[in-house]
Amino acid sequence: MNALPWDAYASGCPTRMVLDRIADKWTVLVLGLLGEHPWRFNALLRKIEGLSQKVLSQTLKRLERDGLVSRTAFATVPVTVEYAITPLGRTLAGALGALIQWSESNIESVQAAQREFDARHRAGVEAPAHP
Amino acid sequence: MNALPWDAYASGCPTRMVLDRIADKWTVLVLGLLGEHPWRFNALLRKIEGLSQKVLSQTLKRLERDGLVSRTAFATVPVTVEYAITPLGRTLAGALGALIQWSESNIESVQAAQREFDARHRAGVEAPAHP
DNA sequence: CAGCATCCTTGTCGATACTG
DNA sequence: CAGTATCGACAAGGATGCTG
Numbered sequence: 001m002n003a004l005p006w007d008a009y010a011s012g013c014p015t016r017m018v019l020d021r022i023a024d025k026w027t028v029l030v031l032g033l034l035g036e037h038p039w040r041f042n043a044l045l046r047k048i049e050g051l052s053q054k055v056l057s058q059t060l061k062r063l064e065r066d067g068l069v070s071r072t073a074f075a076t077v078p079v080t081v082e083y084a085i086t087p088l089g090r091t092l093a094g095a096l097g098a099l100i101q102w103s104e105s106n107i108e109s110v111q112a113a114q115r116e117f118d119a120r121h122r123a124g125v126e127a128p129a130h131p
Numbered sequence: 132m133n134a135l136p137w138d139a140y141a142s143g144c145p146t147r148m149v150l151d152r153i154a155d156k157w158t159v160l161v162l163g164l165l166g167e168h169p170w171r172f173n174a175l176l177r178k179i180e181g182l183s184q185k186v187l188s189q190t191l192k193r194l195e196r197d198g199l200v201s202r203t204a205f206a207t208v209p210v211t212v213e214y215a216i217t218p219l220g221r222t223l224a225g226a227l228g229a230l231i232q233w234s235e236s237n238i239e240s241v242q243a244a245q246r247e248f249d250a251r252h253r254a255g256v257e258a259p260a261h262p
Numbered sequence: 263c264a265g266c267a268t269c270c271t272t273g274t275c276g277a278t279a280c281t282g
Numbered sequence: 283c284a285g286t287a288t289c290g291a292c293a294a295g296g297a298t299g300c301t302g
Contacts, residue, residue, distance in 0.1 A: 171283085171284090172283075172284055172285075173283065173284070176284095184284090185285095185286090188284085188285065188286080204284090209283040209284075210284065211283070211284090212283080212284060212285085
């Protein structure tokens with residue numbers, strides 16, 4: 001069943017473009033929220049701390065172009081815009097949600113590894129010296 | 132079970148750092164290979180087309196520091212270095228592999244969505260005109 | 263509210279050359 | 283073989299101001 005003609009390890013393969021887009025911090029966080037329910041633009045902006053309006057705008061536009069997110073404008077005044085995940089996007093949401101879950105579950109292991117690595121490399125790289 | 136004190140949506144949260152690292156195109160591809168079996172540096176470099184030696188070096192060093200990959204040097208001549216996935220890294224490999232799988236499985240849907248989006252936006256954005 | 267346009271500062275990356 | 287070091291090009295990203 002792995003007879004697909006695509007190979008993400010080939011440089012010219014278009015899957016690279018897709019992988020580059022979905023393997024993105026902001027994409028993961030945005031799709032993580034849209035997987036729950038539709039969101040308004042400014043609601044996303046407030047929820048995802050540290051995300052600028054410019055980058056959110058770019059991210060949503062790319063996701064819409066890739067068919068992962070739908071954009072619906074309501075003719076209220078002022079205008080209301082709602083972003084929702086598409087069926088295609090939903091097939092991806094689980095995999096991305098797993099990344100968030102993994103990060104939150106394993107952050108402490110990663111931090112411990114970092115401390116050990118840093119200590120080992122501030123010491124003697126090999127065979128830690130003792131005073 | 133979601134009572135973890137971490138929240139990837141908070142800007143100061145360290146999970147952000149982890150998410151930023153693992154949600155990276157090269158990380159996904161490298162860990163995808165190391166999940167199969169250990170690899171040598173230049174073997175990875177040849178396998179992952181378009182990846183420069185500098186970026187591979189950086190990526191591997193970060194993965195090693197984060198405790199996801201182990202580096203073993205053998206005192207042959209010339210020196211031989213083998214990179215392998217750690218137990219911690221293995222808990223992540225499945226989630227990352229899913230991203231590659233999704234890319235290769237859904238690239239055509241994404242490309243179709245892009246074509247439709249572009250056509251719609253070259254036309255009149257709303258109500259496609261007909262000659 | 264939901265953006266777009268602009269400027270400008272960073273960092274990221276590729277190319278190249280050199281080391282143990 | 284397995285890297286490190288340096289440079290320059292480029293693009294991503296933040297800050298700000300303006301529009302429908």
